Amino acid sequence: MGNREYGGNSGGRACVFPFTYKSRTFYKCTNEDAAQGRFWCATTGSYDKDKKWSYCADTRLDANPQGPCVFPFTYKSKSYSSCTTVGTSGGKLWCSLSSNYDEVPKWTYCEPSEPLPCIFPFIFQGKSYSACTKEGAADDQLWCALTPNYDKDSKWKACASQEYEGNSKGQPCVFPFIYKSRTFYTCTNEDAAQGRFWCATTGSYDKDKQWSYCADTRLSSRPTGPCIFPFTYKSKSHSSCTTDGSSDEKPWCSLTKNYDVDQKWTYCDPAGDSNQTGKDHGCL
The missing domain is CATH 2.10.10.10 (Fibronectin, type II, collagen-binding)
Known part of the structure; x- marks a missing residue:
């Protein structure tokens, strides 16, 4: 059996998952619209845009149902508009291949061929x-x-809208958490494979070693990292989170020793942690 992609107009380049075809999302090879029903895949993230494809390696094919994710889909009477970890024991993201999983239980894992982080902006x-x-x-x-x-x-x-995988099997983030004796109020990609963002799922990674990959919706172009104490803001030293300069009275901290020079910061209130940037904050 062939263990590599072959043929097609891309010269046998490897599959890229997910890919879009007819504005739908595929995480597996498909034989839709194919000659002799042979399975194929796009070799960029969008067949619709680039029209590049290969025939799939036989080793990619299995007995599991093939097809595009269907969004939104219903699972246990609840509607989902993105891949979810609900109902899985290992915290892996999956989607339904029918509009109602409860009636037609066909599904696939949402596993990209390149497990890389979002890049913002x-x-x-x-x-x-x-x-x-x-x-x-x-x-x-x-x-x-x-x-x-x-x-x-x-x-x-x-984008995942909830935490997933990790050794805590997709348990939600806990903020703040301690890692290497430092305090994090946002997800971090420090020491992470492929630069993927993660969080501790207890208050101390140093103590409990429990973690998940972060929901992509938690991330933005705002800098991430540990609070640095003490830090300087308007020539004054701060040894804890402060509301100084904050028009919305939310406590914040600097991500470097001198905010006046570097202007990198994060909120210290997990409930108020949004996808705002320092510029949007409008006060620092």
Whole structure:
């Protein structure tokens, strides 16, 4: 059996998952519209845009149902508009291949061929995005680019709206958490494989070693990292989070020793942690 992609108009380049075909999201090879029912895949993130494809390696095929994710889909009477970990024991993201999983239980894992983090900001159709978007997604799916320019590279991923995988099997983030004796109020990609963002799922990673990959909707172009104490703001030293200069009275901290020089910060209130940037904050 062939263990590599072959033929097609891309000269046998490897599959890229997910890919879009007819504005739908595929995480597996498909034989839709194929001669003799042979399975194929796109070799960029969008067949619709780039029209590049190969025949799939036989080793990619199995007895599991093939087809595009269907969004929204119903699972246990609840509607989902993105891949979810609900109902899985290992915290893996999955989607339904029918509009109602309860009636037609066909599904697939949402496993990208390149498990890379979202890149913010990114360019799509000449416009800059600093968070996940539904623009251009006919199936109403949140997505992000994996490079600074989707228009050029056609690399993307479906955004997860909840934590997933890790050794805590997708348990939600706990903020703040301690890692290497430092305090984090946002997800971090420090020491992470492929630069993917993660969080502790207890108050101390140092003590409990429990973690998940972060929901992509938690991330934005705002800098991430541990609070640095003490830090300097307007020539004054702060040894804890402060509301000084904050028009919304939310406590914040600097991500470097001197905010006056570097102007990198994060909220210290997990409930108030949004996809705002320092510029949007409008006060620091």
